[in-house]
Amino acid sequence: MKLKNAAATGMRYQLDQLSALEAESIFIIREVVAELERPGLLFSGGKDSAVLLHLAAKAFAPAAIPFPVVHIDTGHNFQEVLDFRDAEVSRRGVRLIVGSVQEAIDAGDVVEERNGSRNRIQTPVLLDTIEKHELNALMGGARRDEEKARAKERVFSFRDDFGQWDPKNQRPELWGLYNSRLNHGESIRVFPLSNWTELDIWHYIERENVILPSIYYAHEREVFERSGMLFGVHPFCTPRDDEMVRTQMVRYRTVGDASLTAAVASTATTTAQIVEEVATTRITERGATRGDDQVSEAAMEDRKKEGYF
Amino acid sequence: MDLLRIATAGSVDDGKSTLIGRLLFDSKAIFADQLDSVEKTSLERGSEYTDLALLTDGLRAEREQGITIDVAYRYFATPNRKFIVADTPGHIQYTRNMVTGASTSDLSIILVDARKGLVEQSRRHAFLVSLLKVPHLVVAVNKMDLVDWSQEVFDEIRREFTDYAARLNIADVQVIPVSALTGDNVVTRSQNMPWYQGASLMHHLENVQIASDSNMVDVRFPVQYVIRPHSNDYHDYRGYAGQVASGVMKAGDKVVVLPSGLPATIKEVSTADGPVDVAYPPMSVTVRLDDDVDISRGDMIVRPNNQPKVAQNFEAMICWMSDKPMKPGQKLAIKHTTKTARALVKELRYGLNINTLHRNEEANHLDLNEIGRVSLRTTKPLLADEYQKNRTTGGFILIDEITNNTVAAGMIIEAE
Ligand SMILES: Nc1nc2c(ncn2[C@@H]2O[C@H](COP(=O)(O)OP(=O)(O)OP(=O)(O)O)[C@@H](O)[C@H]2O)c(=O)[nH]1
Numbered sequence: 065m066k067l068k069n070a071a072a073t074g075m076r077y078q079l080d081q082l083s084a085l086e087a088e089s090i091f092i093i094r095e096v097v098a099e100l101e102r103p104g105l106l107f108s109g110g111k112d113s114a115v116l117l118h119l120a121a122k123a124f125a126p127a128a129i130p131f132p133v134v135h136i137d138t139g140h141n142f143q144e145v146l147d148f149r150d151a152e153v154s155r156r157g158v159r160l161i162v163g164s165v166q167e168a169i170d171a172g173d174v175v176e177e178r179n180g181s182r183n184r185i186q187t188p189v190l191l192d193t194i195e196k197h198e199l200n201a202l203m204g205g206a207r208r209d210e211e212k213a214r215a216k217e218r219v220f221s222f223r224d225d226f227g228q229w230d231p232k233n234q235r236p237e238l239w240g241l242y243n244s245r246l247n248h249g250e251s252i253r254v255f256p257l258s259n260w261t262e263l264d265i266w267h268y269i270e271r272e273n274v275i276l277p278s279i280y281y282a283h284e285r286e287v288f289e290r291s292g293m294l295f296g297v298h299p300f301c302t303p304r305d306d307e308m309v310r311t312q313m314v315r316y317r318t319v320g321d322a323s324l325t326a327a328v329a330s331t332a333t334t335t336a337q338i339v340e341e342v343a344t345t346r347i348t349e350r351g352a353t354r355g356d357d358q359v360s361e362a363a364m365e366d367r368k369k370e371g372y373f
Numbered sequence: 374m375d376l377l378r379i380a381t382a383g384s385v386d387d388g389k390s391t392l393i394g395r396l397l398f399d400s401k402a403i404f405a406d407q408l409d410s411v412e413k414t415s416l417e418r419g420s421e422y423t424d425l426a427l428l429t430d431g432l433r434a435e436r437e438q439g440i441t442i443d444v445a446y447r448y449f450a451t452p453n454r455k456f457i458v459a460d461t462p463g464h465i466q467y468t469r470n471m472v473t474g475a476s477t478s479d480l481s482i483i484l485v486d487a488r489k490g491l492v493e494q495s496r497r498h499a500f501l502v503s504l505l506k507v508p509h510l511v512v513a514v515n516k517m518d519l520v521d522w523s524q525e526v527f528d529e530i531r532r533e534f535t536d537y538a539a540r541l542n543i544a545d546v547q548v549i550p551v552s553a554l555t556g557d558n559v560v561t562r563s564q565n566m567p568w569y570q571g572a573s574l575m576h577h578l579e580n581v582q583i584a585s586d587s588n589m590v591d592v593r594f595p596v597q598y599v600i601r602p603h604s605n606d607y608h609d610y611r612g613y614a615g616q617v618a619s620g621v622m623k624a625g626d627k628v629v630v631l632p633s634g635l636p637a638t639i640k641e642v643s644t645a646d647g648p649v650d651v652a653y654p655p656m657s658v659t660v661r662l663d664d665d666v667d668i669s670r671g672d673m674i675v676r677p678n679n680q681p682k683v684a685q686n687f688e689a690m691i692c693w694m695s696d697k698p699m700k701p702g703q704k705l706a707i708k709h710t711t712k713t714a715r716a717l718v719k720e721l722r723y724g725l726n727i728n729t730l731h732r733n734e735e736a737n738h739l740d741l742n743e744i745g746r747v748s749l750r751t752t753k754p755l756l757a758d759e760y761q762k763n764r765t766t767g768g769f770i771l772i773d774e775i776t777n778n779t780v781a782a783g784m785i786i787e788a789e
């Protein structure tokens with residue numbers, strides 16, 4: 065700990081920026097637990113939620129994490145990510161709540177979109193899961209540097225009865241004084257990693273040895289090119305006749321649905337190599353890997369208004 | 374690497390978003406796909422140049438109206454420093470969002486349009502920066518390209534600002550002539566203004582000294598949460614979790630727990646990684662005490678010879694943030710450090726005219742975005758310092774108990 069905090073500047077009581085971000089996030093997570101009765105942590109199995117879970121464990125040590133972990137299972141996941149989720153849940157001793165999009169489709173609660181994307185229909189499933197388990201606050205690993213609508217969102221972000229975000233009418237958020245008061249039917253999404261960048265996340269994963277799903281590290285995979293992006297061959301993502309399959313070294317920069325998330329060509333097999341790669345990349349992680357955000361200029365804002373995380 | 378939190382300020386269209394876009398662009402913090410999208414949108418609108426403001430104006434309504442509505446947070450880093458930039462709106466209707474951005478910042482950049490000089494919003498924001506005790510201020514005199522890079526224009530604005538700021542309480546002020554559009558003096562020194570000898574904005578941001586801004590003297594540890602593991606290994610463990618607001622704490626320190634006033638000794642200060650030698654702001658740590666005192670959220674651990682006030686009556690400046698006016702006699706919820714209570718506004722001492730700094734003692738209410746001095750009484754004692762001495766233990770928010778909205782930011786002047 066002493067070594068980690070010793071600032072390069074030689075200042076005696078100056079916290080380095082990664083430790084300052086960690087301290088801020090831990091403060092936010094504790095504030096949620098202190099002020100809200102039934103919080104949960106939205107765990108996608110991606111790197112950000114892995115870091116968030118790591119921070120949650122640190123915030124309450126040596127006690128256990130005092131809230132459940134929620135996973136919205138679209139049914140289109142990478143198996144590596146599901147395995148990672150289950151291993152983390154049992155290692156940390158937390159309760160896992162799963163909201164299943166496939167079950168909702170089978171029950172006729174939601175209808176699958178024509179293009180097969182389950183991004184939009186996971187929103188009602190998320191809202192149902194929150195309601196069913198009476199969770200009034202959900203923490204998530206979203207970061208403001210990910211996307212321009214996220215850059216606008218408060219740390220404590222309110223959703224009305226319908227789970228909707230109203231970007232033009234956010235509560236002022238002063239100092240570290242978070243107002244967590246809920247009106248009847250409202251819920252809160254809290255983003256403890258708001259001020260982290262992708263590079264911060266990787267520096268932190270390196271510093272803390274945070275475990276991640278294997279697909280974040282470079283590996284050989286059967287891929288094909290579509291709209292300039294590399295997609296892994298997967299039961300939910302198969303090449304068309306004109307799309308050539310080849311085997312090459314790739315890794316995933318984000319983890320979403322296997323049907324939508326593209327891989328990037330990479331030979332980075334260690335965290336240190338990934339840090340180097342991320343530090344020099346010229347494309348945002350969403351730009352490089354998400355088929356879903358490119359629909360329109362304000363795609364993310366529109367989805368958030370509907371209740372998307 | 375340390376961390377500098379910056380917030381922009383200034384009137385509508387003075388170029389705040391463009392300046393931040395320029396800073397990001399010239400420091401290579403813009404990704405290729407972000408730039409593509411901004412270029413595409415600029416073209417579609419028939420703009421002659423790439424509108425860098427689009428890099429921060431991310432909401433649909435903002436892009437449609439060409440204004441900033443709410444704070445956008447952007448990030449960039451140089452080898453020695455990471456920067457968090459809050460780009461705030463200039464429109465008076467959204468002043469509360471400017472206050473949100475400024476409340477946590479180490480440095481404010483107030484933009485002034487060189488053609489217009491200081492306007493009411495520039496003064497209002499300078500006043501808010503001083504009220505919120507942002508330690509460093511940069512006045513960026515922007516759009517110098519539109520006044521022929523004139524030194525006279527710049528000197529006049531600098532003089533006018535210096536006069537106004539003399540009546541405020543701002544420790545460190547720098548005035549820099551820039552053009553956000555062309556990039557002059559933003560990252561690199563301008564060729565067009567050889568008469569300006571000072572640093573570029575970026576150079577200043579990279580080098581401004583922030584180490585001495587934190588209060589390392591007055592130990593204030595608001596207890597946020599009590600950790601009590603329900604396990605056999607940690608049967609008697611009681612840890613007081615929180616973030617150090619100010620001062621330096623270590624094992625062996627004699628302390629007092631407020632409001633009870635019971636004395637104790639620190640047994641251990643730790644994080645999940647184990648004990649730490651010292652804890653200082655803004656570390657989040659867990660404190661254990663030698664003695665078995667009863668402590669809960671909202672209590673504060675301090676040193677015996679340096680204590681905050683334990684008070685229920687306060688004099689405070691408030692910045693009103695609700696459409697519904699504030700009237701004396703009003704009851705509200707108050708959140709101060711980790712404690713929540715109820716508060717009664719006993720009196721409105723005066724409303725403040727930001728332009729003239731004149732105190733209107735006849736004022737009987739505060740409208741949206743108005744600032745005034747009030748006296749408050751709380752239902753529970755708060756553990757408070759003057760805001761000028763301590764931004765954490767001196768600040769509070771007021772919450773409407775019916776709508777649950779945050780309706781005011783408050784800064785304590787006096788507690789008793
Ligand atoms: N000529 C010139 N135009 C500029 C300069 N900086 C900004 N502008 C223009 O001024 C207009 C307003 O710029 P913005 O950056 O959106 O202003 P703002 O201060 O962010 O406005 P609000 O956020 O709505 O308060 C835009 O048309 C810019 O292109 C400059 O240095 N020179």
Ligand SMILES: [Mg+2]
Binds near residue numbers: 389462463
């Ligand atoms: Mg703007």
